[in-house]
Amino acid sequence: GQNLRLRGGAEQRLYHFGSGKADGSRHMLVSLGNKGANLAEMSNLGVNVPPGFTLTTSVCDEYNSQGKTMPANLMTEVLASIKNIETQMGQTFGTADKPLLLAVRSGAAVSMPGMMDTVLNIGLNDQVVAGLASSTSDRFAYDSYRRLLAMFGEVVLGLEAGAFEAQMDLVREEVGVDDDSMLTGEDMKVIVGRFKEIYSQNGVSLPEDPKVQLEMAITKVFDSWDNARSVEYRNIHDITSTTGTAVNVQAMVFGNLGSTSGTGVLFSRNPSTGENHLYGEFLLDAQGEDVVAGVRTPSPIALLEKTMPEVYKELLANVEKLEAHFGDMQDVEFTIQDQKLFLLQCRSGKRTGQAAVRIAVEMFKEGAMTKDVAITKVQGQHLDQLLHPQFANEEAYSERVVGRGLPASPGAAVGQIVFTSAEAQMIRAQGGAAILVRGDTSPEDVGGMHASEGILTQRGGMTSHAAVVARGWGKTCVVGCMEMQVDDVSKTFTLGGKTFKSGDWISLNGNSGDVIDGKEPLSPPILAGDLGTFMGWVDEKRRLQVYANADTPEDAAEARRNGATGIGLVRTEHMFYSSEERLTAVRKMIMADTCEQRSEALEKLLPYQRADFEGIFRAMDGCHVTIRLLDPPLHEFLPSGNMEDVCAMIASEHSISSEAVLDKLNRLSEVNPMLGFRGCRLGVVFPEISAMQARGIFEAALSAKAKGWVSVPNIMVPLVGCVKEFETQAKVIRDTAAKVFAEKGDSIDFKVGALVEIPRACLIAGQIAKTADFFSFGTNDLTQMTFGFSRDDMGTFLPTYLAQGILQKDPFQQLDTEGVGELIKMTVDRARAVNPDVTFGVSGEHGGDPSSIKFFDSIGIDYVSCSAFRVPIARLAAAKAAVEAK
Amino acid sequence: GQNLRLRGGAEQRLYHFGSGKADGSRHMLVSLGNKGANLAEMSNLGVNVPPGFTLTTSVCDEYNSQGKTMPANLMTEVLASIKNIETQMGQTFGTADKPLLLAVRSGAAVSMPGMMDTVLNIGLNDQVVAGLASSTSDRFAYDSYRRLLAMFGEVVLGLEAGAFEAQMDLVREEVGVDDDSMLTGEDMKVIVGRFKEIYSQNGVSLPEDPKVQLEMAITKVFDSWDNARSVEYRNIHDITSTTGTAVNVQAMVFGNLGSTSGTGVLFSRNPSTGENHLYGEFLLDAQGEDVVAGVRTPSPIALLEKTMPEVYKELLANVEKLEAHFGDMQDVEFTIQDQKLFLLQCRSGKRTGQAAVRIAVEMFKEGAMTKDVAITKVQGQHLDQLLHPQFANEEAYSERVVGRGLPASPGAAVGQIVFTSAEAQMIRAQGGAAILVRGDTSPEDVGGMHASEGILTQRGGMTSHAAVVARGWGKTCVVGCMEMQVDDVSKTFTLGGKTFKSGDWISLNGNSGDVIDGKEPLSPPILAGDLGTFMGWVDEKRRLQVYANADTPEDAAEARRNGATGIGLVRTEHMFYSSEERLTAVRKMIMADTCEQRSEALEKLLPYQRADFEGIFRAMDGCHVTIRLLDPPLHEFLPSGNMEDVCAMIASEHSISSEAVLDKLNRLSEVNPMLGFRGCRLGVVFPEISAMQARGIFEAALSAKAKGWVSVPNIMVPLVGCVKEFETQAKVIRDTAAKVFAEKGDSIDFKVGALVEIPRACLIAGQIAKTADFFSFGTNDLTQMTFGFSRDDMGTFLPTYLAQGILQKDPFQQLDTEGVGELIKMTVDRARAVNPDVTFGVSGEHGGDPSSIKFFDSIGIDYVSCSAFRVPIARLAAAKAAVEAK
Ligand SMILES: [Mg+2]
Numbered sequence A, B: 001g002q003n004l005r006l007r008g009g010a011e012q013r014l015y016h017f018g019s020g021k022a023d024g025s026r027h028m029l030v031s032l033g034n035k036g037a038n039l040a041e042m043s044n045l046g047v048n049v050p051p052g053f054t055l056t057t058s059v060c061d062e063y064n065s066q067g068k069t070m071p072a073n074l075m076t077e078v079l080a081s082i083k084n085i086e087t088q089m090g091q092t093f094g095t096a097d098k099p100l101l102l103a104v105r106s107g108a109a110v111s112m113p114g115m116m117d118t119v120l121n122i123g124l125n126d127q128v129v130a131g132l133a134s135s136t137s138d139r140f141a142y143d144s145y146r147r148l149l150a151m152f153g154e155v156v157l158g159l160e161a162g163a164f165e166a167q168m169d170l171v172r173e174e175v176g177v178d179d180d181s182m183l184t185g186e187d188m189k190v191i192v193g194r195f196k197e198i199y200s201q202n203g204v205s206l207p208e209d210p211k212v213q214l215e216m217a218i219t220k221v222f223d224s225w226d227n228a229r230s231v232e233y234r235n236i237h238d239i240t241s242t243t244g245t246a247v248n249v250q251a252m253v254f255g256n257l258g259s260t261s262g263t264g265v266l267f268s269r270n271p272s273t274g275e276n277h278l279y280g281e282f283l284l285d286a287q288g289e290d291v292v293a294g295v296r297t298p299s300p301i302a303l304l305e306k307t308m309p310e311v312y313k314e315l316l317a318n319v320e321k322l323e324a325h326f327g328d329m330q331d332v333e334f335t336i337q338d339q340k341l342f343l344l345q346c347r348s349g350k351r352t353g354q355a356a357v358r359i360a361v362e363m364f365k366e367g368a369m370t371k372d373v374a375i376t377k378v379q380g381q382h383l384d385q386l387l388h389p390q391f392a393n394e395e396a397y398s399e400r401v402v403g404r405g406l407p408a409s410p411g412a413a414v415g416q417i418v419f420t421s422a423e424a425q426m427i428r429a430q431g432g433a434a435i436l437v438r439g440d441t442s443p444e445d446v447g448g449m450h451a452s453e454g455i456l457t458q459r460g461g462m463t464s465h466a467a468v469v470a471r472g473w474g475k476t477c478v479v480g481c482m483e484m485q486v487d488d489v490s491k492t493f494t495l496g497g498k499t500f501k502s503g504d505w506i507s508l509n510g511n512s513g514d515v516i517d518g519k520e521p522l523s524p525p526i527l528a529g530d531l532g533t534f535m536g537w538v539d540e541k542r543r544l545q546v547y548a549n550a551d552t553p554e555d556a557a558e559a560r561r562n563g564a565t566g567i568g569l570v571r572t573e574h575m576f577y578s579s580e581e582r583l584t585a586v587r588k589m590i591m592a593d594t595c596e597q598r599s600e601a602l603e604k605l606l607p608y609q610r611a612d613f614e615g616i617f618r619a620m621d622g623c624h625v626t627i628r629l630l631d632p633p634l635h636e637f638l639p640s641g642n643m644e645d646v647c648a649m650i651a652s653e654h655s656i657s658s659e660a661v662l663d664k665l666n667r668l669s670e671v672n673p674m675l676g677f678r679g680c681r682l683g684v685v686f687p688e689i690s691a692m693q694a695r696g697i698f699e700a701a702l703s704a705k706a707k708g709w710v711s712v713p714n715i716m717v718p719l720v721g722c723v724k725e726f727e728t729q730a731k732v733i734r735d736t737a738a739k740v741f742a743e744k745g746d747s748i749d750f751k752v753g754a755l756v757e758i759p760r761a762c763l764i765a766g767q768i769a770k771t772a773d774f775f776s777f778g779t780n781d782l783t784q785m786t787f788g789f790s791r792d793d794m795g796t797f798l799p800t801y802l803a804q805g806i807l808q809k810d811p812f813q814q815l816d817t818e819g820v821g822e823l824i825k826m827t828v829d830r831a832r833a834v835n836p837d838v839t840f841g842v843s844g845e846h847g848g849d850p851s852s853i854k855f856f857d858s859i860g861i862d863y864v865s866c867s868a869f870r871v872p873i874a875r876l877a878a879a880k881a882a883v884e885a886k
């Protein structure tokens, strides 16, 4: 039905390229596929590509929708087009004299690795190969022939790949060589014979007629579009936009025809440093695979200028043209056949962080790209590399790697092994460097984690406690190192057959997960001058503000250095963990039976909170500081371990009976703590806690004001689900403000807002907006509740979900725009409709994820907040979002 | 601003009633308040009410919005209206000769108990009381005077109530009587003197001028509208529709003026049985309080016909008129003052279940109401009463009550105490009756709970496991009996100072929570013939289908008897608990390391499932049966207790090492099981489980078909959050169907649907609807996730939330229409837009809650499903929803 217009013959179904011109261009991606569009574009630029043509995706669709029959007259058209190729190459398809060989490759609009069928060297048979041998060599001709036999056999006829490999092995053994490059022309003839036997054992044969070979190969590529594997791949990856694969038929060219031929790869600029010079290597008398295989050592590209000056000049001109045209540093593959240069492929080149920034800045200065484009050329991981210390030489340590875990937080760390927080803090106090090694970590370990250079755990995944906390601080962390056996009693661990003890030196690579025995040299973060220039452009282009999450004055200072213009999340309870005295006061509060006892315990906490807040206000002078009231369930503040010991400890600490403690602990224990007595539920039941925290904030802000610092506290009520939860807590905060302001005879501006992390809050956002000054989205909890996933427990099924494509991404790393994102958008729309002055922020981990930031930008969020170390990456992502939205 | 129109004088602000006419009517509820509108209506009907007038709610609003100043000329208008009352009563306000006394009462449009101010006997002073005494008696006159002093003092002047009560106590002591009725006129004079002293001690006095008394009382009622208490009440109860209280000023009438006076209460029909005859009692020479106080024994109303035939005739005529007019059985208060009948109040009378049904049926037959109205006159709890066994005589056992818990599931149960499931099952097997007594219950106890007549627990609330399961079965249950001490080791419990042991008889009242020592006689459910007639009308009027939740063939049969037309939820895993053999097979499946081992274990479960399904299909011949695939986390199937013992037990059961078991159990243990590895997540990771269950269903359905029964399985995928979860599970089910149909050479109709209980499923409902035949809302889980509440843990804060009005209702009992309801509506709208054929059901507990059912009806749900015992109540609620929607 939908392809009738094709059968009418009006639509062009075959697009030529080669000889400096093409029917298509890179704008015809949907029709020509990725590969076809790119070949056309190069051709149009006058770059010499092996000539050929592309059958459009519509042709494939027609083939499939007509019950897999070849569209009428298609082969006639194909064969007519081959005449073109013959003319350009000075070769003839199917003749023994100067035979033309063809490559047939699939090429869909969206890349589908693993389902792309390719057949090379089409056009050979017993006659043609003999002719080819006489004009080149037996070695070359029969090597090409055996490749055709194996590839055609596997791909088109469905023979087992193993059978061909087994024969290759056998011949190598018989001849006594290790490597194919040492096989002679005679050996290749033997292999061709053996391969033909495999064909006849399976009752098939290679079609003698090259035209039949070609048609069968094209048909096979069409078929591959809707085989089970491809359909499944598209289902999993939700690829619905395209309706078939394009097919590229292209002349074969050879770099292994002697010393006037060769092959190579190069970059238009140095991909390590970004310097503007040709960077790459080549081999004479070689094929593409040989450069990669590493059997022969390639020569630096500069040498080509001496060997073949004309070719080099042409190559340089082509590369410059491609870089200018595509507006980016290019990665190019080329082949020289008998002094004639062919470019096989070009694409934007991969580069280091340092190179990415330098190239972007220099290409802008050269007028080769706009600032908008420059911003799109630097990726988040480029900045990540630049902002963490790295090992000076990663290759140097390979023999000292004793194990590998999951690379949970990037960078490199070197230090002495410790097993407890106390040890870590002691080493830190002495000016040393510690690596904390644990089975896994819990909130009690945060003091020690903070005092360490890096963290290594046996258990846990990319979203485990250790991983999340370490990423928050930009601290190197390797988790889930399963082979490691940790013995906390003897303070040792074994890994890679070696036993390590407290005080031994190890090094961690947070980019790769490597655990290295000994002290590996580090190089400091590379903060080249170009980075400053580049980040200036980033800030100029972005609309979204970037705030940071910070729990201490030190975090806040770090955030500000990284360009944060406010604090989006202060987790007040983290202040409670930071000393044993504080934890004792918190436990006293938990054990309180009456409001009076609780208030007494809170009195003790007030000075700590006030001092910490004042430090943060000082560091963030002039900025908004968003503070979340107490959030976690109270049982999180209790020590872990044997219940009896814990009870006895708390009982003696607060002079109450062990039974009373046990009773209290039993009442606090929860089946689903995530959905329990936490967040503003604590503040509603114990408003004196919220009042103490608000007092700490306002007293600190007034004290800061007296010292000349401007602070704008944004006080945030966590886990709001009912409008009255917010209203009662907002009243406690505002009443406390009035009281403190009256006592001190001074006042400051402040805001009261809701942390939106319960689906219900999104639905009633209009009601909350009546009394809220701002909303902050706690996307971690919101994702948990919207999916009904517990981050602590999803390890059982998440790997299966990702492998089967039930989920495309871990929704805790990249925001689920379809579900969670819709709730966020609904919140923004409903709240703005009621109160246009309300502002919106994001304080979950998604605030530092580029693709999530793009979404937040698109729905009109005002700021994102992330860990201090991710602030530059978030700034970049915000700028890209703004540029891409144009 | 908004009251300008009032000041213009155009709007009537005072409405008269009395003498068989009135300015207002019952349709002026908003303006006249509840009491005022009703007095007007009675008056209009020619019923003799003490004359008076109502100041509208707008007057109160004007007073308050003008800074609490009396609207211009209001008192002039009031005093002019008093002339009317004087004329009708033949009395004069403020004179000693035949003085008129007035009552001033507030009366808002929405009832606000506890904030209603009332002042009676206004118009007395030292002169007036003397005059009143001379025309009546000292006793009567000074009793009235001391009442005015106390009430005016408390309500208007804010004196302490305790001071007046203390003086009453003192006088009673001095005179040596226990009861006020024994105080003489002289005693009353003493009291009046003492009360005046309280006034002067507080520096206030009762205004001499009755007009001033009246104005102050009216002002006070106006003031009460926005005192702190009232504002808080309206906030908590979300009353925003009204802007003030009405004030009723009405003549006082007295039934205690001798033997030609009297007072009484009556019902127009018998409220216990529903029989159509006057039912009530009266006292001569008495005031209203005396009838209720029980000091004198009232006479049956029939006696009045002999005592005062004319008055009786008039009363009868009035009651008949009121019943006909209001179209319902009436509860009437009356006073006879000197042979003159006054009706003080009429309202629809409270009645038993039996009476409710009989009255509805008979009044329809009499032509006094339509079927639609008849349906609104019977409440859910009326049916509940009719459908459970009750104690024959609740008053008889009062001295044997040993304790009281929460009435978690209604009805009455009598049995022998057991402490374990095994004991319960043994007694049941012997034909006996057991009451299971536990600290609390867990899924392991369900066998024993099912085998018991009733369940009693020490801990847990209305939504605890025991409560939910028991309500599901309509089994009597009392939970949270905190004074009870259960000792599982010695198999005893103590309660009410007595120790009970295994085998002792107790009785439970599930309506009141009473725990009764011994064997109390029961009466069977009252299933009068009227009930059948009435339920026929219910089914005729409703649009919603009512299905039942049923896990066994017995449950299904019970559901059908109660009128269910389908099964909305079969929890397949409940079949796994029902024997030790089955649990062993389930544990084998859990311990499996490979798909093969798992399939082997599943083979063992298949015959059980098939047999159970066939039983259900048989019971539900011709109906839809909705079956939920395995839902709970696997660790729920493991025995509880000491970890070492459990491991050893499982290890020996399945011949594996204890370490391997421990490792498996550790991997299964979860921090937040509610959000963990459960629902379709199990089926996605282990599709062989879903395939086994689907096979069981299809084989059972084909076997049932062979026996002549028609079954339509609706297979439901639980906990869907991602569209691909549903798609992969639906494919497993449909593929299994095709396989089984091919094997058996026969087929049946079936449907595949999604259980919507994750917020994300609501957002992507349009996607799911593409491949789903139906949606069922699991409102329990959906409420948990939308609020972020865990039912197991919310006991810590829910009581505070309800007390503070943060929540109006427990959202697990009554659907939260604002949050959860909006998600459900969104789901229906999005799914229908994509697939108009998709059907919608509700299978959470809300499916049996009348107010939730009304909401489900309004958004176009197709059926609700509830426990078998609630089916009649749900049918009634569905009919009411349909009638009210007209
Ligand atoms: Mg949170």
Ligand SMILES: [Mg+2]
Pocket: B718, B757, B778, B780, B781
């Ligand atoms: Mg559920």
